[in-house]
Structures are given as C-alpha cells and as structure tokens.
Amino acid sequence: MTIQLFELTGRDDRRFSPYCWRTRMALEHKGLSYETVPARFTDKDLIAFSGQERVPVIRDGDTVVSDSWAIAEYLETQYPHFPSLFGGATGHGLAKFLNVWTDRALHVALIKLVIADIQDHLDPADHDYFVESRTARFKKSPTEVQTRSEDDIKAFGAAISTLRAALYGQDYLSGDAAAYGDYIVFGAFAWARAISDYPLLKTDDPVYAWRRRMLDMFGGMPLKAVGYDI
Ligand SMILES: N[C@@H](CCC(=O)N[C@@H](CS)C(=O)NCC(=O)O)C(=O)O
Numbered sequence: 001m002t003i004q005l006f007e008l009t010g011r012d013d014r015r016f017s018p019y020c021w022r023t024r025m026a027l028e029h030k031g032l033s034y035e036t037v038p039a040r041f042t043d044k045d046l047i048a049f050s051g052q053e054r055v056p057v058i059r060d061g062d063t064v065v066s067d068s069w070a071i072a073e074y075l076e077t078q079y080p081h082f083p084s085l086f087g088g089a090t091g092h093g094l095a096k097f098l099n100v101w102t103d104r105a106l107h108v109a110l111i112k113l114v115i116a117d118i119q120d121h122l123d124p125a126d127h128d129y130f131v132e133s134r135t136a137r138f139k140k141s142p143t144e145v146q147t148r149s150e151d152d153i154k155a156f157g158a159a160i161s162t163l164r165a166a167l168y169g170q171d172y173l174s175g176d177a178a179a180y181g182d183y184i185v186f187g188a189f190a191w192a193r194a195i196s197d198y199p200l201l202k203t204d205d206p207v208y209a210w211r212r213r214m215l216d217m218f219g220g221m222p223l224k225a226v227g228y229d230i
Contacts, residue, residue: 002033006047006057009038010121014226016194018107018187019068021222023056025183026072028218030082034058041126068187069099072180085180098173098181101162106188109156110200116146117196148198156200163207171213178217186214186222193227200230 005024008017015021015036027034039046039055050057050066057066058074065074076085076092086092115134119142122130135141163173163185172178173185189211192200201208215223 001061002035003027004059005034005036006039006050006055006059007036008055009040009123010118010126010195011123012121012226013038014121014194016118016121016191017055018102018191019054020056021187021190022068022180022183023058023071025186025217025222026075026085026180028221029085029179029183030075030079032075032079032082040123042129069096085183087174087179091174091179091181095179095181095184098184102184102188105162106159106185109152109159110188110192112145112152113148113156113198113200114146114192114196115142117198118142121195160201160205160207163210164205167206167210172210178214182210182214186211189214190222190225190227193230194225195227197228197230 005020005027007015007020007024010016015024015038024034024036037046044053047053047055047057047066049059050064052066054066056068056071057064058071060074060078063074063078065071072085072095073092084091086095115138119127119130119134131142134145138145166173170176172182174181189200192198193215201211
C-alpha cells in the first residue's frame with residue numbers, strides 16, 4: 001500500500017521542511033512506495049486528522065504518525081525486513097543524539113542565515129502567518145534576523161566544523177553508507193537549497209562533497225527537487 005507523506009511546500013512546489021526531508025529520505029531508504037501531499041503552513045485542515053498542526057505526517061493504511069523521529073521509529077519497527085534506518089539499537093541511540101544536535105545547534109545557526117529567504121519563497125497564502133509567527137518567536141522580523149552578521153556566519157561555521165571532523169575518514173556520518181543520521185543532517189541542507197541561493201559551504205569542503213553524495217542518492221531524487229544549484 002502506498003504511504004502518504006504530508007509535506008510542507010512553498011511557492012513553485014519548493015519542499016523546504018528539514019523534518020519532511022528526513023522522512024522522505026527514510027521512505028526512500030526503506031524502499032517503500034509513497035506519495036507526497038503538499039501542505040502549506042496555513043493548510044492546517046489538511047493535517048487535522050493527525051491531531052496536531054505540524055508536518056511531516058504520514059498515513060500508512062489506518063496508521064497515522066506525526067513527528068519525523070516518531071515516523072522513523074515507526075518505519076523501522078513496522079518494516080524490519082526492509083533496509084535498516086538505524087543499524088540496530090546502538091545506531092538508534094546515536095541517531096537520537098544527532099536528531100537533538102541538529103535541532104538545537106545546526107538549525108538554530110542555519111535559520112538566521114536563510115529565514116528571510118524562506119519568506120521570499122512562500123506561497124502568498126502563507127506570507128502573513130509566517131512573518132507574524134516568526135516575528136513573535138525571534139522578537140524581530142525575518143528580514144531583521146537575516147543580516148548574515150559575522151557572528152551568525154561564525155556560529156554556522158562552528159556547526160559545520162563538527163560535521164567536517166565527523167566526516168574525516170568516512171564518506172557518511174553513519175560510516176560507509178548513509179543511514180538515518182545522515183538524513184537528519186541532510187534535511188537542513190535540503191531545506192536551505194529549496195529556498196536560498198546563499199552558498200553555505202565552500203565547494204572544496206568535505207561537507208560539500210558529502211552533501212553532493214546525498215543529493216545524488218535514490219536516483220538523484222533530492223537533486224531533482226526544486227531548489228538552487230549551489
Ligand atoms: N519535531 C517535529 C518538528 C516538525 C515541525 O516543526 N515542522 C514544521 C515545518 S518545518 C511545521 O510544521 N511548522 C508548522 C508551523 O510553523 O505552523 C518533527 O521532527 O517532525
């Protein structure tokens with residue numbers, strides 16, 4: 001049966017949710033049949049059946065799961081004979097750490113560099129909701145947040161240096177092959193690529209090479225998604 005993935009979309013079919021990217025990559029990794037259902041920020045009615053207001057949400061037959069981490073755990077448990085997302089209990093524990101680090105360190109640094117670019121790539125129906133909700137969150141408007149100050153660029157660079165060190169001697173964060181930990185981190189870059197032409201990485205950076213390997217996965221699915229060629 002085809003799994004439905006409710007996924008955030010912007011203008012021109014730009015899929016810019018880092019969390020939805022985690023789920024999309026997980027579904028590909030498992031080799032499961034899925035279709036995406038685009039949802040704007042303000043399409044809350046579309047996902048009301050999930051009992052909450054955020055994407056990703058998946059519907060797998062009668063089962064509905066929201067939250068990218070819960071979805072990854074569900075897929076791993078429900079489809080044990082398909083390629084493993086975590087590679088066992090130890091990998092599961094380490095991926096959980098990466099999930100928290102990405103949310104609390106990488107995303108926090110990245111959002112400051114691209115938040116106004118998100119605003120510029122939204123479906124017009126989402127514009128006011130986004131500006132109001134994010135201004136309330138940051139106590140500043142998106143255009144005031146996205147100054148790309150030296151400090152903000154440095155903070156992002158510090159997060160990237162962690163990834164660079166982790167990639168030393170291995171092609172993927174998970175080792176010789178990509179697994180869910182890679183998809184967690186890749187979600188941040190897929191998000192940025194969908195809405196921003198700001199070059200986050202230098203082309204000679206090993207993190208750039210890793211990102212490129214990730215974009216080429218699954219027959220180039222991530223690369224074919226609407227985004228900037230950076
Ligand atoms: N912890 C959740 C976070 C999901 C989340 O925050 N999704 C954002 C899109 S990137 C959302 O739906 N936001 C709704 C809103 O801001 O109204 C997960 O891992 O799935």
